[in-house]
Amino acid sequence: MKETIGFPRALLYYYYYPAWRAFFESLGQTCEVSGKTTKAVIDSGIKVTVDEACLPVKAFHGHVLSLSGVCDRVFVPRLVSVERKAYICPKLMGLPDMVRHNCKGIRQIIDPCIDMSRNSRAYVRELYATGRLFTRNPLKISVARRKAKQAYDVFVRLLQAGLTPIDAMDRENRCYPNHFQDSGIFNDSVSGRDKDVRSPIIGVLGHPYIIYDSFLGMNVLDRLNLMGARVVTMDMLQRTVVEQAAAKSQKRVFWTIGRQLLGAGYYFLAPGTVDGCLQMSAFACGPDSFIAELLQQESARSRRKVPFMTIVVDEHTGEAGVLTRLEAFMDIVARSMLR
């Protein structure tokens, strides 16, 4: 039977929705994504969550509630690990439990446990168990799995060609081979840029569900573009570049996104890559608190300083304050480019 699966436009939707959609659509299901984050969405999430939850988790609850009544089931995966010996934030591991407890009106949740910390066998088992909700034919599930992988690979290539996840999702069904060749940006390094181009390049660090969510991230990417900057995010860098930079850390960070943020931060703070580095962080985020500290230390150690600023957002953050700080930051970047 054809069902409508609801996807909250929050948390790791920004990385995995193309794969999830390909999987469910291949099994004949319809995918429905919640609308963009708004104040009403955040307010409804705040009402049902504990105060200690971080802003992205509160927003996730708001998105789940907004899907109530418009879909048959809501997809809330239990994301434990997406690679060997590394983990996703514990709040994402407990997400289905939180949603079941806090969102009483939600009837059915699809909550596969994604845990690849040891190997991918458990993950494959979960995929088949999820597929069996809609078909008894293992071949169909196998095809759906393959399509999900293909969709994800195309998506990652678009990100590394310089697109944001939002733009990549718009284009993912249209794969232009020339797009990658023509863009030619960021694939190996941003350091090979044309020195005559004086528009500043700003490396923006932050969890995807903050920087790509225009409401939570205060539209910072668009604002920087309007201020004449060219924005590079962690996702536009080659994974090997990020991992090599992250290896500078004395101890391997075992939070996947935290390690990637640290690696991208180290890379951006090295002279000759970007003209300024901006970190967007969520209040009450455990991993962000120490990543910010490590990057501050790195910035202080560096001899040729790359301007670095951290903006912490929560539900009370005002746009005017963020804009003032961004303008001041861009002034410092412009002055440092004259040196």
Ligand code: SF4
């Ligand atoms: S990593 Fe930070 S922002 Fe993301 S869910 Fe965990 S606590 Fe929240």
